[in-house]
Amino acid sequence: MRAEIINIGDELLIGQVVNTNASWMASELNKAGITVVRITTIADDRQAIFNSLDEASQRADIIFISGGLGPTKDDITKKTLAQYFDSGFVFHEPTYEQIKFIFATRQLPLTEINIEQAQVPEKCTPLLNKNGTAPGMWFEKEGKVFVSMPGVPFEMKTMVSEQVIPRLQEKYHLGFILHKTVMTTGVPESTLAIKIMKWEEQLPENIKLAYLPQPGIVRLRLSATGGDKKQLETAVNDEVDKLKGIIDEYIFGYDDVSIEEVIGQLLVAHHESLSTAESCTGGYIAHLITSVPGSSRYFIGSIISYANAVKTNQLGVSSTDIEMNGAVSRKVVMAMAKGVRKQLKTTYGLAVSGIAGPDGGTKEKPVGTVWIALAGEEHVEAQLFHFGEHRGRNIRRSALAGLNILRLHLIDK
Amino acid sequence: MRAEIINIGDELLIGQVVNTNASWMASELNKAGITVVRITTIADDRQAIFNSLDEASQRADIIFISGGLGPTKDDITKKTLAQYFDSGFVFHEPTYEQIKFIFATRQLPLTEINIEQAQVPEKCTPLLNKNGTAPGMWFEKEGKVFVSMPGVPFEMKTMVSEQVIPRLQEKYHLGFILHKTVMTTGVPESTLAIKIMKWEEQLPENIKLAYLPQPGIVRLRLSATGGDKKQLETAVNDEVDKLKGIIDEYIFGYDDVSIEEVIGQLLVAHHESLSTAESCTGGYIAHLITSVPGSSRYFIGSIISYANAVKTNQLGVSSTDIEMNGAVSRKVVMAMAKGVRKQLKTTYGLAVSGIAGPDGGTKEKPVGTVWIALAGEEHVEAQLFHFGEHRGRNIRRSALAGLNILRLHLIDK
Numbered sequence: 001m002r003a004e005i006i007n008i009g010d011e012l013l014i015g016q017v018v019n020t021n022a023s024w025m026a027s028e029l030n031k032a033g034i035t036v037v038r039i040t041t042i043a044d045d046r047q048a049i050f051n052s053l054d055e056a057s058q059r060a061d062i063i064f065i066s067g068g069l070g071p072t073k074d075d076i077t078k079k080t081l082a083q084y085f086d087s088g089f090v091f092h093e094p095t096y097e098q099i100k101f102i103f104a105t106r107q108l109p110l111t112e113i114n115i116e117q118a119q120v121p122e123k124c125t126p127l128l129n130k131n132g133t134a135p136g137m138w139f140e141k142e143g144k145v146f147v148s149m150p151g152v153p154f155e156m157k158t159m160v161s162e163q164v165i166p167r168l169q170e171k172y173h174l175g176f177i178l179h180k181t182v183m184t185t186g187v188p189e190s191t192l193a194i195k196i197m198k199w200e201e202q203l204p205e206n207i208k209l210a211y212l213p214q215p216g217i218v219r220l221r222l223s224a225t226g227g228d229k230k231q232l233e234t235a236v237n238d239e240v241d242k243l244k245g246i247i248d249e250y251i252f253g254y255d256d257v258s259i260e261e262v263i264g265q266l267l268v269a270h271h272e273s274l275s276t277a278e279s280c281t282g283g284y285i286a287h288l289i290t291s292v293p294g295s296s297r298y299f300i301g302s303i304i305s306y307a308n309a310v311k312t313n314q315l316g317v318s319s320t321d322i323e324m325n326g327a328v329s330r331k332v333v334m335a336m337a338k339g340v341r342k343q344l345k346t347t348y349g350l351a352v353s354g355i356a357g358p359d360g361g362t363k364e365k366p367v368g369t370v371w372i373a374l375a376g377e378e379h380v381e382a383q384l385f386h387f388g389e390h391r392g393r394n395i396r397r398s399a400l401a402g403l404n405i406l407r408l409h410l411i412d413k
Numbered sequence: 414m415r416a417e418i419i420n421i422g423d424e425l426l427i428g429q430v431v432n433t434n435a436s437w438m439a440s441e442l443n444k445a446g447i448t449v450v451r452i453t454t455i456a457d458d459r460q461a462i463f464n465s466l467d468e469a470s471q472r473a474d475i476i477f478i479s480g481g482l483g484p485t486k487d488d489i490t491k492k493t494l495a496q497y498f499d500s501g502f503v504f505h506e507p508t509y510e511q512i513k514f515i516f517a518t519r520q521l522p523l524t525e526i527n528i529e530q531a532q533v534p535e536k537c538t539p540l541l542n543k544n545g546t547a548p549g550m551w552f553e554k555e556g557k558v559f560v561s562m563p564g565v566p567f568e569m570k571t572m573v574s575e576q577v578i579p580r581l582q583e584k585y586h587l588g589f590i591l592h593k594t595v596m597t598t599g600v601p602e603s604t605l606a607i608k609i610m611k612w613e614e615q616l617p618e619n620i621k622l623a624y625l626p627q628p629g630i631v632r633l634r635l636s637a638t639g640g641d642k643k644q645l646e647t648a649v650n651d652e653v654d655k656l657k658g659i660i661d662e663y664i665f666g667y668d669d670v671s672i673e674e675v676i677g678q679l680l681v682a683h684h685e686s687l688s689t690a691e692s693c694t695g696g697y698i699a700h701l702i703t704s705v706p707g708s709s710r711y712f713i714g715s716i717i718s719y720a721n722a723v724k725t726n727q728l729g730v731s732s733t734d735i736e737m738n739g740a741v742s743r744k745v746v747m748a749m750a751k752g753v754r755k756q757l758k759t760t761y762g763l764a765v766s767g768i769a770g771p772d773g774g775t776k777e778k779p780v781g782t783v784w785i786a787l788a789g790e791e792h793v794e795a796q797l798f799h800f801g802e803h804r805g806r807n808i809r810r811s812a813l814a815g816l817n818i819l820r821l822h823l824i825d826k
Binding site: 012013014015016017018019020022023024025026027028029030035036037038039040041042043048055179181188189190191193194200209210211212213219221223256276278281282283284285286287289290291293294295296299300301302303304305306307309310313314343344345356357358359360366368386387388389390391392393395 | 423424425426427428429430431432433435436437438439440441442443448449450451452453454455456461465468483484485486487515518519520521522524526527544565567623625689691694695696697698699700702703704706707708709712713714715716717718719720722723726727756757758769770771772804805808
């Protein structure tokens with residue numbers, strides 16, 4: 001079963017709004033076993049709507065349309081669809097009741113243009129909008145389904161989940177698509193590709209692989225198609241197991257979990273706590289950790305020692321060590337990790353000291369040179385990294401590398 | 414001048430990645446006076462790429478293509494474009510140098526598939542990728558321009574800003590459009606709209622206004638079109654001056670400057686320094702401040718006191734005060750600001766303590782309750798905020814509100 005998505009709205013074409021509806025719809029259709037072959041964004045323009053409907057219905061069986069259903073003049077989708085399907089209008093009583101209800105709740109006066117929203121093309125099956133005033137519309141023509149939905153995300157989402165997907169499942173005998181994403185860090189995409197080349201080549205025909213790189217992270221997405229859900233799950237899990245045999249050290253989790261979430265789970269499981277001492281990352285590691293709800297169970301705090309005086313006064317790093325080795329050195333970063341662990345009384349202290357750039361690099365220590373240390377009760381380790389030229393990326397990659405050092409220690413225990 | 418955008422990537426069609434490239438590209442093209450008429454997302458599939466190129470070139474003069482340029486097997490855009498434009502390949506020496514440089518900087522081994530990226534279709538003008546290994550490609554055919562760019566956002570953005578837009582401006586002698594963005598914070602969009610309604614109505618016909626809201630920030634973009642650059646500048650500056658007369662207190666800068674950059678400039682000008690004591694923001698303020706290159710000139714460090722023990726031990730907050738008032742209180746946040754200022758020996762101490770959520774709220778102090786304090790040499794002030802339900806947004810809005818309190822103090826002096 002093939003689908004296309006058509007998002008209508010001038011605001012999308014001038015870049016004022018990011019099209020989050022498209023990715024959400026695509027993800028829901030995929031989960032239901034429907035393949036999205038194209039997403040098209042067009043203006044609130046009659047001819048553009050006509051053309052894109054013609055084109056989409058030649059390629060796909062199901063056409064999802066969002067946007068342009070508001071009560072104001074610039075919203076022309078309903079009128080245009082009525083013309084496209086050569087349909088007159090009828091008054092839809094349940095929608096009128098819903099409009100009255102919404103205006104009463106918000107204590108707003110009901111105007112003519114609001115009541116107008118209860119007029120629907122007679123050739124469609126109206127879909128009640130539980131969270132707004134504009135109804136959805138389900139058309140069928142020459143074996144194809146066209147569903148028009150409001151552009152307001154939370155109105156559209158409820159309509160898709162509660163009405164549109166169940167109707168599609170009922171109407172079509174839907175095949176099954178299973179996705180599993182393997183999250184890796186600490187290895188560049190190209191190196192990973194070489195390591196898993198043979199595994200990739202032996203994948204069964206119905207399992208596809210995609211590389212999805214982000215700064216410091218490469219996601220490997222396996223997509224399996226077939227009729228039997230159980231069988232697919234087994235097949236995908238078998239392949240993931242083989243993959244683990246090859247690149248286990250780089251895999252930090254599955255299905256879009258973040259490394260900071262994984263670390264949180266491990267620390268909770270071990271009843272252990274964490275503090276950070278950050279120089280070049282400037283609080284970014286602490287920010288990632290505290291972005292996770294409930295992180296106060298294991299994260300105690302951090303000392304951001306941007307200036308060397310903070311390294312000596314708050315973390316107890318020896319100023320002689322800083323003078324002799326520089327702030328970006330094994331000795332100093334180890335002292336930072338031990339210092340914060342001691343000061344904040346945590347199981348682990350994680351420390352980073354590096355040159356994020358653009359300034360501050362030398363020949364011996366160019367921009368991107370980063371030392372990371374982890375201190376535990378009877379254990380200190382430090383590692384040297386060379387990242388790139390770009391400040392923001394250096395900060396991001398340093399943070400991920402630091403979190404990964406902690407993760408590897410926690411799973412090795 | 415009409416443009417279309419084609420985003421290539423299976424990850425977009427299964428909804429795993431939100432298409433932020435499309436909105437960014439659309440916005441940049443718009444700013445250059447180019448109208449985007451359609452955005453199409455397709456799979457990494459040869460036929461889909463061929464079809465969408467055919468279709469787009471019938472409707473538009475400029476076709477922006479992103480994605481599918483990685484070194485791995487699933488990325489087929491380069492090969493497909495070479496076929497589409499009936500072109501062989503040549504080795505592009507500057508790209509090879511760039512690839513070698515990137516791998517040397519990161520101290521990674523250079524593999525065959527990386528070197529392969531320096532092969533470019535001979536019929537294109539290669540565009541050097543300053544931030545990555547995959548070059549962009551500029552093709553021209555039958556008076557139309559086709560530009561292919563990497564899908565990694567920061568690689569694509571630098572290429573568009575530094576190479577693609579300037580080339581388009583030169584090629585098409587684009588009419589002059591002047592943009593000026595007024596950055597505001599501390600006021601919701603709807604309130605702002607009412608305050609500036611009369612000013613908006615009196616704007617000359619060639620100056621258009623767009624509201625661009627982000628969490629905690631509303632950008633007002635003025636776009637003026639005309640032939641004479643000098644005249645446009647005067648006209649736009651006149652309107653901005655009028656606007657300052659109405660909403661001066663909310664304006665923190667112009668043209669996408671960040672509030673953390675503005676604060677850096679003010680602190681440097683005053684020869685003053687800053688430290689932060691962060692509870693619910695968990696290091697996010699320190700992260701924003703240290704995202705600015707050169708921030709070590711004024712930012713000394715931070716104490717992230719996630720646990721109350723850190724508030725008492727490292728910041729000197731009285732434990733009785735915490736017991737009596739709670740950690741989220743005027744008294745505690747003021748003590749945090751004074752404490753960090755004293756401990757880190759800075760001109761200012763900025764402190765935040767609040768309930769980010771989703772847990773930890775009470776009837777008296779629901780999720781979103783945030784206290785912020787600023788301490789200077791002879792001055793302490795604290796302010797109470799009520800943000801929303803959403804953890805990430807509460808952290809972001811708390812940080813912006815804190816930075817704005819500091820900014821208002823610095824410009825008032």
